[in-house]
Amino acid sequence: MKRESARPKAPLSRWQGALPAHGDRDDLVVPCRRDRGRGFTDKRQRTALTEALSSLDQTPALVDPDERRGGTGTARFVLSKIGGALASLALVVVLGFFLFRTLPGDPVRFMVRDRPTDPKMMAELREQMGVDKPLLRQFWDYVVGLLQGDMGVSYLQRRPVFDMVGERLWPTILLVGSATVLAVLLGLWLGVRAGWRRGSRFDKVQTGLALTLWSVPQFWLGLMLLVASNGLFPSRGMHSPDVEPGFFSEGLDVLHHLVLPCVTLLVVFYAQYMLVMRSSLIGEMNSDYLTTARAKGLRDDLVRKRHAVPNALLPTVTLVFMQFGMVVSGAVSVEAVFSWPGLGQLLYEALRGPDLPVLQGVFVTLAGAVVLMNLLAELLYRVLDPRVRTA
């Protein structure tokens, strides 16, 4: 294993296009897949930006070159990935317990720290919340509760956390979803244009712009847009109170509210998709199959659209899912700025208390969602890359 990856890395282009789309021999397909995976890791390191950008939330290698592979059967692959995701979910649950139940010490003291409380009342509160039991017992109750959709009761609002998370989920999905789709479209389009004419003025301007935008803290960008738009778009919340009922008018109202938060999120994230797409396309530029395509007399446009882009698209598409955690992190600060009634805003409000059960619920939900998206990315990778599939 060690030796394998210590070997000098194979150039990515070696297998590009040289292979039949559907490899039918295992020995051919497996090394190809490894090289592909390694090529990506390697490229990722090369893309200084990705590296620069993502120390906080970095793209993991899509396919770990050192991962042990027993076989290439689809069932086995899917099962092992699902197993890994389940282990991650378990770790999220344990982390949630450790962070919010063990680390802060006595939650009752946390709750009553501003008010004078006599010991008897505190003991009653402890019993009521179940924190007087041994830690292991508490952990058991917490896990069983989670499995039954019980995340405890909010300290501040005295409501079940599960319901609070549930009603905040859709606004976040709407915001994160729309921002991701737009950022991906914009990033891919600009990345292809910049990469195809590497070193051109367009490329230089766009790369510089992307680098600068990446250095911008999201919440600040949000504040600036808020000031710059000067009341053109609503600055808070998701609904106006005075909108007439009806599907269309309400939908339009939500969209109107969505503009600023969505633009704030997407402006910072498109940069990464663009730079990865650009470097991925540059990696394909010297491939033999492009020379072949040109030799056939294809127009430049067609060479790009039919041959280069589909091959370069793969790392970017999977990156979209991998970077979900980062988008979620961004959503938290953006929602706080615009009072968008999503999970991030719930987290922000809960920090005031701190309302530990709510923080815990939001954390477990967000982290769990990220783990699931990651699983999806790994499965998708196998579907998208025909070379990885076996006959």
Add this chain to the structure above:
Amino acid sequence: MTTAEKPSSIVWRRRREAVAKRWHEFTTNKAGVFGLAFLGLLTLLAVLAPVISDESGLDVTKAEGTSLDPPSGEFWLGTDIDGRSVLLMTFWGARISLLTGFSAAFLSVLIGTLIGIAAAHFGGWLSGLLLRFTDFFLVLPSLVLAVALASVLDQGTMTVIIAIGVTAWPSTARLVRAQTLTIEGRPYIERAKALGGGHLHIVGKHVLPGVMPLVLANTTLVVGNAVIADATLAFLGVGNPNTVSWGAMLQTALNNGAISKGAWWNLLPPGIAIVVVVLAFTLVGRALETVLNPRLKGQHS
């Protein structure tokens, strides 16, 4: 300089030469040099802040201006909601931002390097476990994790440093692990092992010097991210409430109505300061990477 030279002095002479060569290469990268000069100047100014400016201007009770004055001759960047000079606050904010940025980056790089080397050097089940652990933290929304940590621990600068430090290490661990594997695959490591070198000898004498340059480049990039994370935490209200920082200035601007009154001078200076500092770190980091990472030669155009 002949046979009389001791082996250790040969090593050091070679290292000095290597450093000089790398430095020369670095100076050819204009953006990197510019970033480094800017950061050097900023660090100097931040360290000297108590000497060249008056700290008492940061105290709300001693504020000299009126609330939300636009920029003028007396207050070049206007005043904030409490009548304090925005220029002075931005200037002093650099201290806390750089301090947190460097400390958190140092902590996270330390953790990342230890885990990365351990994951690559020892192999076996330990390596597998560490790798899985690293991957797990890599995909977690780290800001959410940092906010959670900062909210349950006592408020303070130290908490912020820890919260960022223990959530930002996975990418470094990945990088260090890959580099350690590359180094450990080389024949001279085998030779050292054959001569009876233990774990400590191999890691300390051979792996670490080989990994350090990359770690240095990586640290520069991590500092930039830590500065953003620090500002975000302060903005979300889990930073140190007693210090003037860029994130806290922006939080005050949002919560105390400076924005609804259109006081752009409360928003622009801290934000631009963050962008410029982070950009400078990114430029230096990219330049260092180009010089120090042999695989990147000729890239990064």
